[in-house]
Amino acid sequence: MVGLRIGVFSDTHVGRCIPSEVRELRRQAFRYAFSRAIDAFIEERVDCVIHAGDLFEKAYMTPGDSMFVKEELHRLVEELGLGESSIIVVRGNHDGTPERSALDYVKHPLARYLKVLGDRMLRGEVESLSLEEVTITALGYHPFIRAKFQVAKPLIEKALAKGGFRVLVLHSFIEGLQPIPPGCPSHSTIRLSDLKRLPVDLVVAGHYHGYVKPYPKPLVLTPGATEAINLTDEGPFGVYVIENGKPRFVEINRLYDICNLEVSSYGAVKPASWFISEVSKSLEAYRERLKALGKRGIARLSVKGITSDDAFELERKLKKIAESEATEPILHVVLVCEVSEMGSERVPLPSIPTMDEVLERVFQPLDQVMERVQELKNEVVSELEEYASERTHILIDSRRRRFVEEWVRLLEEVCR
Incomplete structure (x- = not known):
């Protein structure tokens, strides 16, 4: 049994301000939800906290958003007297890439209470954290997570070999447990059947924004988002508190x-x-x-x-x-x-393919380069976020050149 009381939440998306017509109302709502989650953990007197990814909405966040999160995490630590590595965070897709992660904005030498897990495992390095009788490991977000998961399975098993209450934190859709959104390719999901074969007691799955009933064995928790990511999303919204290995969902109040x-x-x-x-x-x-x-x-x-x-x-x-x-x-x-x-005939419009669908069609003849294609796309998106001109929204030639050369090389492989 687990003596630690563990707080769990995910997909807080601090900085999100969509749709634009209510941007400031939405930004306030995501901050408010984050504060209420921290309040819940303080009230429940948790011993550690796990965040399963998408802490931020990097594309829209401001310096004020990162300062806000730092202050709220510090408030949690001060109120509960939490120690080193007591807040564990996994990088989600909206947090950025491993090279340009928004999580870097809340990491600093004095914040020893914060531990970011999961990206080293993606690179093939065993990584885990032990808190009393709890052992935690993680996998950060990857667009080809199914293949990465298969490669990482021996690393996960090794990371959890310390025993105790074994926890795996992911930022991925779980096929067989969660409703997979339309258009999501299978290579971006992890199968529940694969999780069931792991020597693990608890899996925390971020990325899916809705609440999903816990799966019993192993215990798989889908906390969902703390606020409606899209206006059509419905609750409940909240956090989990795990005590003696048993989860309890705690709903949080919303700003509006x-x-x-x-x-x-x-x-x-x-x-x-x-x-x-x-x-x-x-x-x-x-x-x-x-x-x-x-x-x-x-x-x-x-x-x-x-x-x-x-x-x-x-x-x-x-x-x-x-x-x-x-x-x-x-x-x-x-x-x-x-x-x-009345009487007007609707002209059926073809569906507009997503960027991922276009890339998959173009490079389908060479499955072996698809992972590099996806990685390159993510690199381009990150480069645009960081360095695109505010006037033209494109990269200058010196930054664009290496991407052009790599795309040409990949296309030449397809044409051979």
Whole structure:
């Protein structure tokens, strides 16, 4: 049995500010959720904390976001008197690459309480941490995590050989346990069946943003995000506390409510006045619910159907209503209008492939270079984030040249 009380959370995405029309509200919400998670750990008097990746949203974070996280982690350590390596963090995909990780912003010589695990294991080096009778190892995010996991299995087994309560922390989708998002390639997932073969007592899986019921043996926890990553996400949102090997989910309060409202004619043809009336009633009902709860909220309003009037004029009027309804306690209304006119034929549009799908199609003849292709793509993204011109959003020639040469070399291999 485990004497330590362990706090677990993941996917805090501090710095996220999407969608842009409510960017500051969203940035505040992710900070607020992080603080409430720290509050929960303090109240529960945990002995150590595990974060399973995506601590930050690197693409949008500010210096203030990194300072905020440092102060909150320091508050946790001071309140509980935590010792060295008592906060364990794994790098997620939104934290950046191993070479340019946002986690470096919260690491400093005096922060001996913080330990980042997982990237050394990806490089083939055994890495683990022992806290009393608990042994922890990890794998950081990798786009080809399934293959990396197979290579790392002997390292994981060696890292956990110290015994005690054995913990593996990952930032990956778990096939066979979590609903895998559409378009996610199998090489970016780890199979539950593979985890079951490991000598491990607890697996903490970050990356999936929803709460998933714990898997019993080995115990696999999916904490989910601490705040809605997209406005369509639904809770619960919270953290885990593990005591004597048993997990308990603790929900955290949110800065504001997020509600997904839908007005639909369900295929029937309706005049514009019907849509306007239903939208007004829907928003008024949400306003009253917020008042009853004593909360503020953001409404994501989806309007669908067919109208006998001008669809563009209807959308213009609905936008005006959305703007006028954004008064306390409704902070903002995000309108998604998908109303078409009667008799208008929708032209089916081809789906736009993702960057990963394009690369996979181009380089499919040479599976052996796909891992390098994915790594190169990530390097380009990181280079753009760090060094792209603020005016043109592209790299200067001296920084771009090495990528061009590498892409040409890979394409020449495909053409041979």
